[in-house]
Amino acid sequence: MVRQARSEATRRRILDAAVELFSEVGFAATSLGDIVERAELTKGALYYHFDSKESLASAVIEETAAEVFDTINTICSSPSPAMENLIHSSFAVADLVTTHLNVRTGIQVARGLGEFNNIVAQSYQGALELIVLQLTAAEADGDLRSALPSDAVAETLLAAYLGAELLTGPTSVSADLFRRLTRIWDIMLPAIADPEALPFLRQFLSREALRHGQSTLQLE
Amino acid sequence: MQHTDSAREQIIRAAAHQFAHRSYSLVSLDDILREAELTKGAMYFHFRSKHALALALIDTQSEIMRNTINQLLANKLSGLETLVDICFSLAMQDVTDDLAKSSLHLLEAIGRTDDIQTRRLSEWVAAFTEITRRAAEEGDLADTADPADVSRLLVAMYAGTRQVSDLENRAEYLRHLERAWLLVLPGFVRTDRLDYFAQFVRRRSTVAIRTVGRC
Numbered sequence: 147m148v149r150q151a152r153s154e155a156t157r158r159r160i161l162d163a164a165v166e167l168f169s170e171v172g173f174a175a176t177s178l179g180d181i182v183e184r185a186e187l188t189k190g191a192l193y194y195h196f197d198s199k200e201s202l203a204s205a206v207i208e209e210t211a212a213e214v215f216d217t218i219n220t221i222c223s224s225p226s227p228a229m230e231n232l233i234h235s236s237f238a239v240a241d242l243v244t245t246h247l248n249v250r251t252g253i254q255v256a257r258g259l260g261e262f263n264n265i266v267a268q269s270y271q272g273a274l275e276l277i278v279l280q281l282t283a284a285e286a287d288g289d290l291r292s293a294l295p296s297d298a299v300a301e302t303l304l305a306a307y308l309g310a311e312l313l314t315g316p317t318s319v320s321a322d323l324f325r326r327l328t329r330i331w332d333i334m335l336p337a338i339a340d341p342e343a344l345p346f347l348r349q350f351l352s353r354e355a356l357r358h359g360q361s362t363l364q365l366e
Numbered sequence: 367m368q369h370t371d372s373a374r375e376q377i378i379r380a381a382a383h384q385f386a387h388r389s390y391s392l393v394s395l396d397d398i399l400r401e402a403e404l405t406k407g408a409m410y411f412h413f414r415s416k417h418a419l420a421l422a423l424i425d426t427q428s429e430i431m432r433n434t435i436n437q438l439l440a441n442k443l444s445g446l447e448t449l450v451d452i453c454f455s456l457a458m459q460d461v462t463d464d465l466a467k468s469s470l471h472l473l474e475a476i477g478r479t480d481d482i483q484t485r486r487l488s489e490w491v492a493a494f495t496e497i498t499r500r501a502a503e504e505g506d507l508a509d510t511a512d513p514a515d516v517s518r519l520l521v522a523m524y525a526g527t528r529q530v531s532d533l534e535n536r537a538e539y540l541r542h543l544e545r546a547w548l549l550v551l552p553g554f555v556r557t558d559r560l561d562y563f564a565q566f567v568r569r570r571s572t573v574a575i576r577t578v579g580r581c
Contacts, residue, residue, distance in 0.1 A: 221441060224438070225455060225458060226573060227569050227573055348544065
């Protein structure tokens with residue numbers, strides 16, 4: 147039991163050090179030697195847990211995905227209308243990204259590895275599935291226009307969100323991410339929402355945006 | 367049926383089921399023992415009397431309600447939105463969960479002892495008042511609305527609606543709650559936000575009715 151705890155603690159130190167370095171100088175410029183030094187461990191200790199830089203990256207990405215999905219699932223399991231949950235969880239994920247270095251770094255690393263990493267592909271697929279589920283429920287609630295292709299809408303939303311994160315690099319103020327996210331919804335809502343539900347949803351967005359120091363566009 | 371449940375948990379679950387459907391005086395410890403499939407010894411080790419068991423159920427349910435409230439607070443919606451969510455979440459539990467149902471009956475049966483009922487309701491009002499103050503700061507309340515008064519009203523409204531409704535008719539109970547909210551909102555919500563909150567309440571009640579209809 148003690149051995150397990152120590153082993154887990156070591157793994158944690160390696161991951162934390164990796165996240166720090168990836169965020170400081172980027173994935174490519176970080177070597178395993180750098181990580182060993184930052185974590186104040188031996189090469190042996192590192193190799194016991196991770197056989198390559200790629201497997202380390204995968205672990206960081208996996209943890210990020212787990213936290214993001216956890217955030218989304220918690221909100222989407224509350225007894226509120228699906229469309230509200232979708233909007234609210236997008237802001238909650240943006241909150242997570244701006245406040246948690248490991249999540250922010252995981253997304254950054256995922257972007258770099260892209261098609262070369264299985265975990266990344268799975269994570270994006272998982273995110274899409276979550277969004278499609280919510281959109282389907284939102285349609286049943288009467289909040290979406292009927293006969294919208296939920297796959298396409300989900301892809302568009304995810305792409306826009308990832309794009310917002312890409313544009314909001316590590317040097318940007320976190321307010322930029324919330325502004326971009328608000329804009330995404332400003333533009334998407336009229337396109338996908340049921341006309342009768344739209345005024346309410348726009349107010350819901352407006353209140354959410356305000357809580358993050360943003361104002362919505364006055365579109366007509 | 368979870369086999370890893372402790373004996374105490376099994377007793378609580380069986381007791382909740384019994385008290386949810388039959389009145390306190392008619393349920394005996396033997397009834398509960400039979401359902402829990404435990405020995406008299408196991409029962410008396412945890413609970414010396416029916417009264418003690420009833421108190422434990424009420425306490426357990428109180429904790430569940432506190433957790434529900436905390437979870438909803440963690441969602442970080444606005445204060446007033448959170449109050450609506452809390453109300454409907456608890457109402458859904460009232461009609462679907464044995465522990466919640468039994469707790470209601472038990473409070474009626476033994477709530478006078480040690481002023482349990484009064485204390486609990488005061489705790490609620492206090493908890494709600496914190497949230498209502500936030501709502502005031504967020505500009506959702508009318509200037510004239512006092513957070514403590516609003517909280518007392520909302521708790522009374524929720525508890526009272528529960529009293530006057532037939533909880534076996536789930537949809538009707540939730541609709542009563544919705545109508546109550548719609549009636550009181552103009553009493554304390556800022557005029558230009560009334561429309562939004564009326565819709566918010568209706569949307570919540572729709573989801574709630576659909577959710578409990580499925581259980």
